Every structure is written in C-alpha cells, then in structure tokens.
Amino acid sequence: MRNISDQEIIDSVRKGNDSDYSIIVNRYKNKAFSMLKRMLKNEFDAEEVLQDCFLKAYNSLSSFKGESKFSTWFYRIVYNTALTRLSSQKRKTESEMTSVEDHFNLESEYRSDEIEREDVNQLIRKTISKLPERYSAIITMFYLSEMSIEEISEVTAMSISNVKVMLHRSRNSLRDLILKTRLIEELI
Amino acid sequence: MIQITDEILNKYLDGELNKEETEQVKSALRNSEELQRKFNALKLVHDKLSILKEDEVSAGFTEKLMKKIVIRKSAVPKQQKYFIASVATFITILCLVFFGFSISAIISTAPSSIGDSKSVFDSIPNLSDGLVKTLKQLFSGAGLSIIGSIFSIVVFISGYFFFEMQKRSKADLGNGQHL
Numbered sequence: 001m002r003n004i005s006d007q008e009i010i011d012s013v014r015k016g017n018d019s020d021y022s023i024i025v026n027r028y029k030n031k032a033f034s035m036l037k038r039m040l041k042n043e044f045d046a047e048e049v050l051q052d053c054f055l056k057a058y059n060s061l062s063s064f065k066g067e068s069k070f071s072t073w074f075y076r077i078v079y080n081t082a083l084t085r086l087s088s089q090k091r092k093t094e095s096e097m098t099s100v101e102d103h104f105n106l107e108s109e110y111r112s113d114e115i116e117r118e119d120v121n122q123l124i125r126k127t128i129s130k131l132p133e134r135y136s137a138i139i140t141m142f143y144l145s146e147m148s149i150e151e152i153s154e155v156t157a158m159s160i161s162n163v164k165v166m167l168h169r170s171r172n173s174l175r176d177l178i179l180k181t182r183l184i185e186e187l188i
Numbered sequence: 189m190i191q192i193t194d195e196i197l198n199k200y201l202d203g204e205l206n207k208e209e210t211e212q213v214k215s216a217l218r219n220s221e222e223l224q225r226k227f228n229a230l231k232l233v234h235d236k237l238s239i240l241k242e243d244e245v246s247a248g249f250t251e252k253l254m255k256k257i258v259i260r261k262s263a264v265p266k267q268q269k270y271f272i273a274s275v276a277t278f279i280t281i282l283c284l285v286f287f288g289f290s291i292s293a294i295i296s297t298a299p300s301s302i303g304d305s306k307s308v309f310d311s312i313p314n315l316s317d318g319l320v321k322t323l324k325q326l327f328s329g330a331g332l333s334i335i336g337s338i339f340s341i342v343v344f345i346s347g348y349f350f351f352e353m354q355k356r357s358k359a360d361l362g363n364g365q366h367l
Binding site for chain 2: 018019021022025026029030031033034037043047050051054055058059120121124125128139143144167168171172174175178179
C-alpha cells in the first residue's frame with residue numbers, strides 16, 4: 001500500500017475529511033510524546049500538552065502554507081507549547097535556558113556506584129530525561145524523529161551552530177557518564 | 189596539525205570534516221589509546237541513541253482526541269450563532285421599543301375626531317406630522333443622548349466579542365503560523 005504523504009492528508013482534512021487527521025495523529029503521536037516527556041519530565045503533562053498541540057495544529061491547518069515540511073511545522077508547535085508550559089509552571093526560567101553556554105553536570109545526578117552497575121541502554125534512556133529540556137528536545141528530534149540539524153534549527157529558532165553545539169555537548173555528557181560504567185570496556 | 193578536541197571528534201563522527209582533517213583524526217586515533225577510548229565511547233552513545241525506542245501514549249489517545257475535535261468543531265459555530273442571535277434580538281427589541289414609542293406618540297398627538305366625520309386618508313397628514321414631531325423629540329436633547337448611549341453600548345459589546353474572537357483565533361494559530 002502506498003504511503004500517503006502528510007500534504008495529501010492535510011489536503012484531505014482541509015476538504016472536510018476530518019477523520020483523516022487521525023492518520024497524522026497516529027504518525028506523530030509517539031515521537032512527539034517522547035520529546036514532550038523528556039522536556040516536561042512528566043508523562044501526564046506530556047500527554048496533556050500533546051493533545052493541545054494536535055488541537056492547535058488542527059485549528060491552524062488553514063494557515064499551514066506548506067513552505068516547510070508538516071513535521072517541522074508541527075514540532076515547532078510542540079516545542080513552543082512545551083516551553084510555554086514550562087515557563088508557566090516556573091520550573092525553569094526562560095533566561096536560564098537561552099544560552100548554549102549552559103552547564104549541566106549529569107554525573108551529579110547519580111551516585112558513582114549507581115553509574116557503575118547501570119546497564120548502558122538503560123543509563124542512556126534515563127539520562128536523556130535528565131538533560132535540560134532544550135538539550136533533550138534536540139537529542140530526541142535528531143535521533144528519534146531523524147530530523148536534520150537545519151530542521152531542528154527551524155523548529156527551535158536557534159542557529160545551526162548552536163544546535164550543533166548543544167547536540168555535541170549532550171553526546172559528550174552521555175559519553176563521560178557511560179565511560180564510568182563497568183560494562184564499558186566490554187562494549188567498546 | 190589540528191588539535192583533537194571533543195568538538196572535532198563529534199564532527200568526525202558526523203562526517204563533517206574535510207578529507208585532510210579526517211586523515212589527521214584517523215592518525216591521531218591510531219596513535220592514542222586514550223583518544224580511541226573516548227571516540228569509541230562517543231560512537232557507542234551515538235549508536236545507542238540511534239536505536240532509541242519511542243515512548244507510547246496511552247491507549248485510546250487518538251480516539252479521545254478525534255472526539256474532542258468533533259465536539260470543538262460543532263461548538264465554534266454554536267458560539268457564533270449565539271452571538272449573532274443575541275445581537276439580532278437586541279436590535280429587534282430596540283426597533284420594537286422605538287416603533288411602540290412612535291405609535292404611542294402619534295396616537296397621543298392625533299386629533300380625537302378621527303373617527304367622527306373625516307376619512308382615514310384625511311388623517312394621514314396629521315399622523316405624519318405626529319411622526320415627524322416624535323422623531324424630532326426623539327433625536328433632540330435627552331432623547332438623542334439615550335439613543336447615543338444605547339448605540340454605544342451595542343458597539344462596545346460587539347467590539348468586545350469581536351476582539352475575543354480575534355484573540356481566540358490568534359491563539360489557535362499557535363506558534364507555527366509563519367512556516
């Protein structure tokens with residue numbers, strides 16, 4: 001069966017076939033949920049915000065000009081809605097997170113013996129959630145949603161070089177952390 | 189010779205270095221066990237992240253969302269209908285009050301002998317005179333102030349609803365509008 005493109009589905013929804021929107025929802029719900037869960041650090045909030053994002057996207061379909069991919073447009077809604085939610089929750093102030101010069105120490109999140117006996121897969125999975133929200137969003141978009149640096153830059157409204165810096169910094173932190181596990185010598 | 193920093197290792201991993209730089213990194217990796225260990229760990233992170241599995245939303249998420257969309261879709265025209273109906277009702281009531289007031293004013297100014305000897309057509313000039321007098325009364329002094337006030341309230345209420353509708357539609361557009 002031919003894989004229907006996002007644009008074809010959107011055109012169909014615009015013509016009044018609302019039920020076709022469920023194809024879009026099913027296509028993006030888990031990836032966007034993964035990103036939101038890591039940004040908001042809370043499963044319940046993530047699902048609530050995700051629902052908001054799909055409703056926003058549906059209501060704004062008429063304004064989607066198709067100049068960029070639907071996924072880029074949709075992830076921009078997701079990313080900005082998550083940041084709005086975070087700022088309203090006052091978990092982190094906006095100013096704290098705007099600079100790429102942010103310092104975060106993932107190792108401080110764990111006890112040294114905890115790192116040593118942790119499974120690498122599990123450790124990576126857990127640690128992404130401990131990254132600052134913008135970093136975890138970039139990692140999720142790059143690896144899970146397989147978006148290019150340019151697309152991520154468009155979604156986050158950051159420069160390409162800043163996105164790269166944040167991606168590299170996240171990878172370096174994860175690397176430093178897994179270098180402390182006992183299994184690492186067997187793995188590399 | 190370039191200095192092999194974490195940044196360079198990341199760029200090497202992503203294939204962003206030119207041929208010459210790539211060769212230099214390869215050579216440095218061959219000569220340094222520590223650097224090799226660092227790079228292998230970085231590659232391991234990259235590989236593990238590449239096979240990362242997505243989290244799943246709760247069962248029935250799509251169905252719940254689609255139901256909400258259907259409900260909202262039917263709710264928006266309803267709100268608009270209520271708004272139009274309330275404005276129309278207000279204007280109708282205003283017209284009826286105006287009409288009733290005019291009729292009562294005409295009747296009170298008309299001569300009492302209408303039914304006695306003259307026909308209805310003879311009384312038309314008197315009735316129109318009464319109407320003109322009533323309108324003059326209505327649109328002068330205190331009457332004009334009352335009508336002006338009522339009209340201002342109508343404009344103000346309509347403006348408020350219009351502003352709210354604009355605000356809601358702007359909020360619905362979200363942040364991705366320009367894309």
